[in-house]
Amino acid sequence: NAGVTQTPKFRILKIGQSMTLQCTQDMNHNYMYWYRQDPGMGLKLIYYSVGAGITDKGEVPNGYNVSRSTTEDFPLRLELAAPSQTSVYFCASASSGRSTDTQYFGPGTRLTVL
């Protein structure tokens, strides 16, 4: 049981490039989340999904897009990368959206935009 896996671990992008951050979970969780973590700041929610085919914006969605075609996968797409998107990105999953359900986090993707 691998839990939540993310690829790549590290990436350097040039301004204006695009990329997709991959996230996969093997716990059959309906809810999945993308967060970014910047130094001195808490985790900020970018997008979330309550099940395959259903996604919604979080607190900081600008510059990102997501899709959820399967229960297992929740990729995050960066179009036209900007230096402000330099951050550590975490994917998480939970069995439901109830506040009492534990969110399980992946190991993160460290992205630098130069």
Added chain:
Amino acid sequence: QKEVEQDPGPLSVPEGAIVSLNCTYSNSAFQYFMWYRQYSRKGPELLMYTYSSGNKEDGRFTAQVDKSSKYISLFIRDSQPSDSATYLCAMVDTGGFKTIFGAGTRLFVKA
């Protein structure tokens, strides 16, 4: 004003010390409180959670909530070098499911 305030540290203590980590919050609707531990280059993992005011103990860890003061704490007894990590508080209000995270406090426990 941030909804959740947490001193980023770093906090450095000798092995065996009692550690106190704290967060304050402004939204009185927060009803569910959590502490996550994040080791370097890893994702956060849930350490403890609590609903109500008062104390909750789990081994060397005690979570404390004071809703009247909008203040939560995590105490670590007999701290170990393996406790060296960043500790993030998090909270959820009764109406929604969005989790608000503190910035995290970096803790170093020296052997």
